[in-house]
Amino acid sequence: MQIHKYETIIVGAGGAGMRAAIEATKRSRTAVLTKLYPTRSHTGAAQGGMAAALANVEEDNWEWHTFDTIKGGDYLVDQDAAEILAKEAIDSVLDLEKMGLPFNRTPDGTIDQRRFGGHTRNHGEAAVRRSCYASDRTGHMILQTLYQNCVKEGVEFFNEFYVLDLLINEGRTAGVVAYELATGEIHIFQAKAVVFASGGCGKFFKVTSNAHTLTGDGQAVAFRRGLPLEDMEFFQFHPTGIWRMGILLTEGARGEGGILRNKDGERFMERYAPVMKDLASRDVVSRAIYTEIREGRGCGPDGDHVYLDLTHLPPEQLDAKLPDITEFARTYLGIEPYTDPIPIQPTAHYTMGGIPTNVEGEVLSNNTDVVPGLYAAGEVACVSVHGANRLGTNSLLDINVFGRRAGIAAAAYAATHEYVELPESPESEVVRMVEDLRQSTGSERVSEIRTALQETMDVNAMVFRTEATLKQAVADIAELKERYKRVSVQDKGRRYNTDLLEAVELGNLLDLAEVLAVSALARKESRGGHYREDHPNRDDVNFMRHTMAYREEGADGTVSIRLDYKPVVQTRYQPMERKY
Amino acid sequence: MSTATVDQPADAAPAAAPSVDRIAITVRVRRFNPEVSAESAWVDYQIEMDPKERVLDALHKIKWEIDGTLTFRRSCAHGICGSDAMRINGRNRLACKTLIKDINPDKPITVEPIKGLTVLKDLVVDMEPFFQAYRDVMPFLITTGNEPTRERRQSAKDRERFDDTTKCILCAACTSSCPVFWNDGQYFGPAAIVNAHRFIFDSRDEGGEQRLEILNEQEGVWRCRTTFNCTDACPRGIEVTKAIQEVKRALITRRF
DSSP states (O other): EEEEEEEEEOOOOOOOHHHHHHHHHHHSOEEEESSSOOEEEEEEGGGEEEEEESSSSSSOOOHHHHHHHHHTTTOOOOOOHHHHHHHHHHHHHHHHHTTOOOBBBBBTBBEEEEEEEEEEETHHHHHHEEEETTTOOOOHHHHHHHHHHHHHTTTTTEEEEEEEEEEEEETTTEEEEEEEETOOEEEEEEEEEEEEOOOOOGGGGSSSSSSSTTHHHHHHHHHHOOOOEEEEOOOOEEEETTTTTBOOOOOOHHHOOEEEEEOOOOOOOOHHHHTTTTGSOOOHHHHHHHHHHTTTBBBBTTTTBBOOOOOTTOHHHHHHHHHHHHHHHHIIIIOTTOOOOOOOEEEEEEEOOEEBBBBBBBESSSOEEEEEEEEEGGEEEESSSSSSOOEEEEEEEHHHHHHHHHHHHHHHHHHHOOOOOOOSSTHHHHHHHHHHHOOOOOOOOOOHHHHHHHHHHHSSSSSSSSSSHHHHHHHHHHHHHHHHBBBBBBBOOSTTTTHHHHHHHHHHHHHHHHHHHHHHOOOOOBTTTBBBBBBHHHHHOOOEEEEEEEEEOTTOOOOEEEEEEOOOOOSSSOOOOOOO | OOOEEOOOOOOOOOOTTTTTOOOEEEEEEEOOOOTTTTSEEEEEEEEEEEEEEEEEEHHHHIIIITTOOOOOSSSSSSSSSSEEEEEEEEEEEGGGBBGGGGTTTTTTTEEESSSSSSSTTTEEHHHHHHHHHHHTTOOOOOOOOOOOOSOOOOHHHHHTTTTGGGOOOOOOOOOGGGGHHOOOSOOOHHHHHHHHHHTTOOTTTHHHHHHHHHEEEEEEEOOOOOOOHHHHOOOOEEEEEEEHHHHHHHHOOOOO
């Protein structure tokens, strides 16, 4: 076992982690611990753009962006946070440009912008061009640019280090425990400040745009240490995943003029969202697609998908603006998007909920108190700027605005505080977990439990939910957690034991899936990405509040989830019925 | 070199979708685990797959249903994160962008680690020398003078000039396909030069001269023998050899 000492530790090297690292490295002795090489992070898979009211191509302002974000989130957004997001968006985009990001350009050389779902002019009048983009690989360019600037700033990385525990001593942050994949060695990182930026947890669904590695590690570690998870029932299903595979096809395809069609060739979104049509918010479009499928207007022999039609767009436009996603269609489906529509279905995409933070990125231990020295940013966190449904292009924005804020705040905290003493035998929990898994002779396989988890989540906790389906999900997950106690791995070695790593990741997914299902069961209303067929309306009287889920361990060792609620911060916008 | 054969267990998971025609394939993987043996060995796995699935899916099927010790890197599974470059039927490719039907499933599909980097376990290689070469070319925007308040202006034409090399995902498929890199561990390799190109030809950048001096050194761009392996290997379709030639030309003319 090795012990390291850094003032600031950042967990995760996607967009939020590296944006935080650039700030923290300038201000404190910083290290980034990441289970993947930084450029492998899933920020790189984001395509369509990053929202900011630059007004480069038409009139726009941050107040309109704030309103759209709050409405898009079905009024579960904390309005003070949304205002910060929209205001700081402008400098965030300009900062990235100055760091070297190769945005697409307007004829006069400024950053070009395009339309995206839910982003409107003057509070919903019509779609506005607000998404700053680099072809259909904006996330790739953000990830590369941030890594390039980490190289420039000399950021210190520990690559393929997997953080398995958070050390808190008498309520204050003391550091983290990590497992080095190459050697199997345990490392203690003592730190004054820790920033979690480890991404989402979409891999508990089967059809998902998420990477294999998006297993909610940060959320699970925090939850096990008694910290709450906020609004985990709100999960975004992106309307256009490649049929069966779930690979993301950007909303920018519809921003460029692409149209969704059912088996009759009808542009069905006109019936669901007369103004914004195909560019309504993602929850609205995903429900519309499944309604078409359920009512028998789906495409293909099984009627289980609809089409994304780009055939009316000039090939030059597709080549210039959507080269990657058209190549995905060719590679994975053998379809030529110039001439044929692309079969799509909604795909599990984004975790709106997460570790609760305030606008400085400080992690909350309850509705009001922070954990001194602990920060979170990006998809792992819930500020909450996305509320019940995130707008497209607001996640690349979120990681930059709140990644930067968390990095600055963490380093400032480190500069003014002493190290907290490490708790006694800080590695014990991790050693026990890892060795139990390594030495287990149980009969259960990781892959079988994971597949069963993904199947119950797809069937019972996806776009449409009811009390019955969610109860089924809770029961299934409980059974799978029992089976997980008997899970074993075949690889007993120390070197690059990815078999063991997958077992740990599955444990995280099971814990978080349970939080999602329990939180969703209790929310007897429909709001944003959480749709209850047995409670189809939004209920502001009883549910205009954030869910706060806590892990509770009884005196007899039994573990349960306790739900509490936190008020939504409202400033200037009164809730209205949401129409697009 | 020994050849072991592992059969698929009888209780393998059922097919994911009903309308799929599965075919029997053999995946022949170059296995190496120094914890077990100092020698590497080919191991055959017989599995059933939908030909429209990826080689990565086949590797997962082996790992998840037959042998959990099989080790490889992967993340996004659709060709954007750059984790799973490997040598498939003798060619560098991403396992997640290679469909089984596109590589003749009638014969055993061979899967080996990429060449020129130290193999650590099975398909996992030491990426550190690769990233060090990348870092050595100063892969970041270098500017002088005061920062503008708004964005730096760049014409669409100037932006287009380096578009191709911005696509790089640092998967190392190009560098580890380069015979010069195999024989000379000091050569920067195509990926590092591609990433230098991305900045040298960016109209906003003022570090071109510094980068060219680095690439002008003994182990720099002149080692390239224009074999086009790198261009063939690039899963992002970057014209790698052309980019290297443009850097060479810039070194001679000092115009870029």
